[in-house]
Amino acid sequence: MSKILKKYQMDRADLLYLIAMTLIGIAIRGILRVVTTVDWEMYWDPWISDLKEMGFSYLATDRYDYAPSFVYILWVISKLPVNPMTAYKGLHIVLDFAGAAAMGGIVMEATGSRCKSFCTYGLMLIVPTVWANSALWAQCDIIFMLFIMLCFYELFREKPGRAMFFYGLAFAFKLQSLFIFPFLVILWVNKKIRLQHFLWIPGLYFLSIIPAWIAGRPLMELINIYMAQGAQDVWSLSIKWPNIYQIIGNEYFLLEYAEAGTWLILGILMCIMFAMAQKRYRITKEFIVQMALFFAILTPYFLPHMHERYGCLADILAVIYAMMNVKRFYIPLLHILLSFNSYMAYLSHLGWNEPSIYYGVWALMELGLLVVVGLDLWQYMMDPENRISRTEGEAA
Numbered sequence: 001m002s003k004i005l006k007k008y009q010m011d012r013a014d015l016l017y018l019i020a021m022t023l024i025g026i027a028i029r030g031i032l033r034v035v036t037t038v039d040w041e042m043y044w045d046p047w048i049s050d051l052k053e054m055g056f057s058y059l060a061t062d063r064y065d066y067a068p069s070f071v072y073i074l075w076v077i078s079k080l081p082v083n084p085m086t087a088y089k090g091l092h093i094v095l096d097f098a099g100a101a102a103m104g105g106i107v108m109e110a111t112g113s114r115c116k117s118f119c120t121y122g123l124m125l126i127v128p129t130v131w132a133n134s135a136l137w138a139q140c141d142i143i144f145m146l147f148i149m150l151c152f153y154e155l156f157r158e159k160p161g162r163a164m165f166f167y168g169l170a171f172a173f174k175l176q177s178l179f180i181f182p183f184l185v186i187l188w189v190n191k192k193i194r195l196q197h198f199l200w201i202p203g204l205y206f207l208s209i210i211p212a213w214i215a216g217r218p219l220m221e222l223i224n225i226y227m228a229q230g231a232q233d234v235w236s237l238s239i240k241w242p243n244i245y246q247i248i249g250n251e252y253f254l255l256e257y258a259e260a261g262t263w264l265i266l267g268i269l270m271c272i273m274f275a276m277a278q279k280r281y282r283i284t285k286e287f288i289v290q291m292a293l294f295f296a297i298l299t300p301y302f303l304p305h306m307h308e309r310y311g312c313l314a315d316i317l318a319v320i321y322a323m324m325n326v327k328r329f330y331i332p333l334l335h336i337l338l339s340f341n342s343y344m345a346y347l348s349h350l351g352w353n354e355p356s357i358y359y360g361v362w363a364l365m366e367l368g369l370l371v372v373v374g375l376d377l378w379q380y381m382m383d384p385e386n387r388i389s390r391t392e393g394e395a396a
Contacts, residue, residue, distance in 0.1 A: 014118055025100070025125030029093045029135035036085070037347065040138040044074065044088060051078035060216030065229055067205075068212040068222065069172045070140060085138065092134035095142045100124035102149040103316065107323045109156035110285040116323045128340045129315050137347060141312050144174035148313065152292070152320075156285050160193045168200030172208040175226040179299040179313060182269050183291035189277045237261070240342050241306035242362035258304040265302040269295075281386045286324045290377050293317040297335075297370045308346045311339035311366075321373075328376070335369055338362040 010018070051058045051074055058064075064071050077087045104121035108114065124130060133139045147170035154163035167184070170177040187193045209222040221228075237245035237257055245257070281287070296314040300306045318332035341362060380386055 009114070010118075014114070017122065018118060021122035021125055022097070025097065025131070028126065028131050029089075029096070032131065032135040033086070033089050033093070035136050037137055040085060040088075044138060045084065047071070048074050048078045048084045048088075051075050056211075056215055058215075059212040062217070062221065065225065067173055067175075067208065067225060069208045070143070072211065073140075073143075089135055089138055092138075092140060092142050095146055096125065096130055096134050099130070099142055099146045099149055099316075102146060102153060103320065106149060106153050106156060106320055109153060110289070110320070110324055120319065120323055123319060124316070127315060127319070127336060129309075129312050129336055129343060132340065132343050132347070133309065133312060137309075137343070139309060141174065141176075141309055144170040144177050145313060145316060147173070148177060148180070149316070152288070155187075155192075155288060160187075161197055164193065164197035164200045165204070168204035171201050172205045175229060176310060176313065179310075180292045180295045180317075182273050182295045183288065185273055186276050186291060187283065187288070190280070190283050192283050237304045238306055238359075240308040240345050240359070241300060241310055242338055242342060242359050242366050243301045243303075243306055244363065244367075245304065246359035246363040261302060261304040265299060268298070268302060272298075276381070279381055280388045281381050282388060284386075286321075287377075287380055287386075289317060289321050289324060290373065290380065293321050293331075294370070294373045294377050297366065297373060301366060301370060308342040311335065311342065315339050325376075328372070331369055331372065334365060338365055 047058075047064055050061075050063060051071075054061075056075065059068060059071060059075070073091070074088075077084055077091070080087050100121045103124045104117045107120040108117035111117070130142070134142050147166045150166040151163045151170065154160070154166060164184075167177065184193060184198075188195065188198070209219075209225075212222055213219050237250035237254060245261070293314060296317050297311075300310045300314075315332065315336050318335045322329045322332045341357065345359075
């Protein structure tokens with residue numbers, strides 16, 4: 001604890017800044033907390049009402065299609081003597097602040113700069129896709145993103161076992177955590193993660209479904225709940241996320257492109273991972289963030305049926321990357337802009353009307369960001385100063 005306090009020694013200006021940004025973050029979320037969205041009315045509110053009526057036995061039903069871990073949270077909320085939406089949004093707002101603190105810790109570990117660390121904390125609290133997700137939309141992506149951030153924090157502290165524990169928790173809440181899974185494979189190839197560490201992923205997921213299994217829901221349904229999610233929302237190849245289907249057309253050859261697109265991204269990922277595994281290079285903190293950001297953009301760019309919110313992980317990784325590489329300051333600015341545009345296309349038009357700027361334009365911008373990050377990754381791997389021999393790699 002004394003080391004942590006020494007690392008984060010603050011002067012008066014630091015303290016005033018942190019207090020001011022915290023109050024601003026609270027003010028933004030306080031204004032938005034009363035907004036009732038379609039998602040709340042269609043999903044969370046009815047689920048909480050059913051949990052109040054049926055109790056824990058609700059978990060035996062197939063009325064919910066989210067991971068049981070999230071439904072356990074709703075079950076606890078259903079028992080509280082407060083307005084359910086207030087409790088729900090309040091929890092996720094608290095997690096916003098925990099995520100901001102985690103982001104500050106990550107940047108501190110990565111750069112050693114207190115200034116950048118404190119700046120990141122404040123930025124995280126005002127990033128539109130963060131406060132809109134929790135306080136406005138009543139969505140729950142901050143849960144898995146917080147665990148992803150803790151994963152990075154532990155990776156930077158060279159604690160791979162703990163890092164994979166937090167990644168396993170992220171997977172137990174959201175399938176979207178797999179967007180960045182390939183970067184963990186590259187770390188394993190470079191002996192930064194052990195094979196047994198990956199057991200946290202299925203292990204924690206299985207532990208998370210046990211209460212629902214005991215309640216009476218069939219085990220295979222619980223194991224396949226993420227597969228069932230993928231079978232929903234098949235009416236469009238891109239559900240308001242600016243990816244390749246917004247360029248080629250997202251309403252034609254739905255079944256064919258959906259299946260082909262899934263295999264396509266798997267093939268692309270395999271090719272990239274194979275190519276990256278052929279070289280040996282220094283695994284720096286900046287390189288780790290580069291990889292994760294690249295895959296966080298790449299995967300939803302080719303996967304079909306991506307939602308508006310599926311760029312949120314790339315949003316926060318872009319902020320970290322910009323803090324480590326100031327020349328790339330425009331990456332989070334542009335990515336958050338196009339991501340928030342997708343949010344508002346849903347939230348402000350009830351999900352049906354088109355935004356003022358055509359999705360194809362944003363999809364081309366996303367492709368441009370993917371190319372920029374990909375070239376950064378390639379240049380790093382090709383730089384002779386970053387290359388190491390196989391003997392050195394095996395020794396490491």
